[in-house]
Amino acid sequence: MRVVIDYDLCESNAICMQIAPDVFEVRDDDFLYVLNETPGEDRRASLDEAVQRCPKQAIRVED
Amino acid sequence: MSDEMPVRDSVTIVGASLAGLRAAETLRRDGFPGRITLIGDEPHAPYDRPPLSKQLLAGDWEVDRISLSPTERMSGLDLDMRLGQRATALDVSAHTIDIEGVAEGYDCLLIATGARCRTLPGTEGLAGVHTLRTLDDSIAIRDALRSGPRRVVVVGAGFIGAEVAATAVGYGAPVTMVEALPVPMGRVLGDTVGDVVAGVHVDNGVDLRCGVGVDEVCGAGRVESVRLSDGTVVEADLVVVGIGVIPNTDWLDGSGLTVDDGVLCDETCLAAPDVTAAGDVARWPNPRYGEVMRVEHWDNAVEQGAHAARRLTLSDEEAEPFSPVPWFWSDQYDRKVQLAGRPRPDDEVSVVDGSFEERRFAAIYGRDGRLTAVFGMNRPRQVMQYKGLLERGASWSEALEFAEDQI
Ligand SMILES: Cc1cc2nc3c(=O)[nH]c(=O)nc-3n(C[C@H](O)[C@H](O)[C@H](O)COP(=O)(O)OP(=O)(O)OC[C@H]3O[C@@H](n4cnc5c(N)ncnc54)[C@H](O)[C@@H]3O)c2cc1C
Numbered sequence: 386m387r388v389v390i391d392y393d394l395c396e397s398n399a400i401c402m403q404i405a406p407d408v409f410e411v412r413d414d415d416f417l418y419v420l421n422e423t424p425g426e427d428r429r430a431s432l433d434e435a436v437q438r439c440p441k442q443a444i445r446v447e448d
Numbered sequence: 449m450s451d452e453m454p455v456r457d458s459v460t461i462v463g464a465s466l467a468g469l470r471a472a473e474t475l476r477r478d479g480f481p482g483r484i485t486l487i488g489d490e491p492h493a494p495y496d497r498p499p500l501s502k503q504l505l506a507g508d509w510e511v512d513r514i515s516l517s518p519t520e521r522m523s524g525l526d527l528d529m530r531l532g533q534r535a536t537a538l539d540v541s542a543h544t545i546d547i548e549g550v551a552e553g554y555d556c557l558l559i560a561t562g563a564r565c566r567t568l569p570g571t572e573g574l575a576g577v578h579t580l581r582t583l584d585d586s587i588a589i590r591d592a593l594r595s596g597p598r599r600v601v602v603v604g605a606g607f608i609g610a611e612v613a614a615t616a617v618g619y620g621a622p623v624t625m626v627e628a629l630p631v632p633m634g635r636v637l638g639d640t641v642g643d644v645v646a647g648v649h650v651d652n653g654v655d656l657r658c659g660v661g662v663d664e665v666c667g668a669g670r671v672e673s674v675r676l677s678d679g680t681v682v683e684a685d686l687v688v689v690g691i692g693v694i695p696n697t698d699w700l701d702g703s704g705l706t707v708d709d710g711v712l713c714d715e716t717c718l719a720a721p722d723v724t725a726a727g728d729v730a731r732w733p734n735p736r737y738g739e740v741m742r743v744e745h746w747d748n749a750v751e752q753g754a755h756a757a758r759r760l761t762l763s764d765e766e767a768e769p770f771s772p773v774p775w776f777w778s779d780q781y782d783r784k785v786q787l788a789g790r791p792r793p794d795d796e797v798s799v800v801d802g803s804f805e806e807r808r809f810a811a812i813y814g815r816d817g818r819l820t821a822v823f824g825m826n827r828p829r830q831v832m833q834y835k836g837l838l839e840r841g842a843s844w845s846e847a848l849e850f851a852e853d854q855i
């Protein structure tokens with residue numbers, strides 16, 4: 386599983402960080418950092434939720 | 449199909465927007481094998497509303513960027529989409545729904561008909577007066593703003609009004625914003641934080657008039673001015689009214705459902721056997737707050753849409769209450785504003801990061817020893833951290849300790 390962010394869309398509101406803090410982090414510079422671009426299959430439910438709840442539709446999960 | 453999912457042949461969803469679409473996606477993701485029908489009265493394919501007052505209104509985005517249903521997302525969902533069709537009646541005891549006046553049966557029903565704008569009495573048919581809820585509304589206001597420098601009056605300094613004012617300023621238009629409350633959003637944020645929000649508008653050149661109402665919108669056929677309750681008259685070419693919404697429940701008269709400022713549900717989002725509701729139209733007792741609420745935020749439509757969809761596939765014993773911490777964001781000028789929780793205007797407020805002067809801060813709200821809310825201006829990371837504390841039911845002192853640790 387690969388996490389892809391469209392940084393043109395992302396507005397760093399950190400929803401994804403709250404859902405999967407092991408994968409996403411918005412730092413004090415207000416930018417989103419992906420901590421783990423290839424999370425394990427056990428993280429799929431959380432990542433699906435992050436995709437759903439990102440208000441900017443900026444997250445894609447590729448298999 | 450998993451064992452715990454009782455066999456239901458089909459789900460009918462009314463309202464083809466955020467809550468309805470996310471409900472459909474959830475059902476499919478969970479493996480629901482039956483037919484899913486999505487009925488919506490707008491002619492457009494589902495689209496996202498927040499950009500209507502922001503990027504789309506500003507002309508930064510074109511319509512194709514606000515789709516909620518891009519092909520890659522819809523493929524595989526196998527939805528029976530019936531766009532441009534209105535549900536006109538419901539009978540929950542007979543399990544029938546009328547679409548454009550024609551009755552048909554349903555197995556399970558999810559109501560996600562959202563809300564529409566309140567209007568100012570006496571402005572019907574007056575050109576140049578708008579509300580903002582739909583794509584067509586946004587395009588009409590955008591076209592008016594594009595057609596040259598216009599004197600804009602925004603009625604209501606809630607989040608939609610504030611965003612419209614900010615976007616209109618971006619067009620170089622002179623903007624007057626009229627708010628009946630003494631402090632914009634004072635009833636939600638309290639006066640201290642509300643004043644900071646007001647300050648951002650004033651800094652950006654908005655003529656903000658608080659504590660006054662609108663007595664009359666004047667003009668012959670087309671708006672010319674707005675007369676305020678303090679007697680002043682503000683000239684206007686374009687008026688945008690943002691004074692709240694009314695849930696779309698008219699079609700539910702005589703349905704057997706309880707309708708009271710929204711479709712009244714139980715804690716699990718169930719409104720009647722085999723009927724749930726979600727999003728702006730739903731009212732339910734949130735056990736986290738012991739309060740019956742209706743939430744008009746994007747994230748709530750997503751989460752409640754998913755919850756209400758799953759509820760339809762669960763027995764009463766399996767069903768769980770829906771108990772979110774409400775959360776929303778708003779973009780105004782170069783400020784990103786976010787609020788999580790349920791503050792009250794007289795809650796204690798403590799700035800835990802940044803400062804009001806910088807217009808970049810996070811402030812927490814507390815009452816009776818509990819953390820009740822967090823408000824942030826250009827502080828998304830902090831808002832989400834405190835939202836986590838809110839979800840855990842943190843005490844006020846825990847939140848203050850957490851703040852200490854961050855320094
Ligand atoms: C301009 C604007 C900006 C916003 N910005 C933000 C923001 O920045 N942050 C935030 O958190 N929230 C924001 N929101 C709020 C957010 O968009 C809403 O909470 C969300 O759209 C609610 O989704 P919903 O599906 O419940 O209802 P809606 O989006 O209202 O959709 C309901 C749908 O049902 C249809 N319908 C109604 N009656 C019938 C019927 N009888 N038969 C068939 N179809 C029917 C309607 O036409 C509509 O398409 C904004 C809203 C607007 C209007």
Ligand code: SF4
Pocket residue numbers: 390394395396397398399400401402409411417438439440441442443444
């Ligand atoms: S939720 Fe979406 S917009 Fe927000 S930080 Fe994550 S990717 Fe960016």
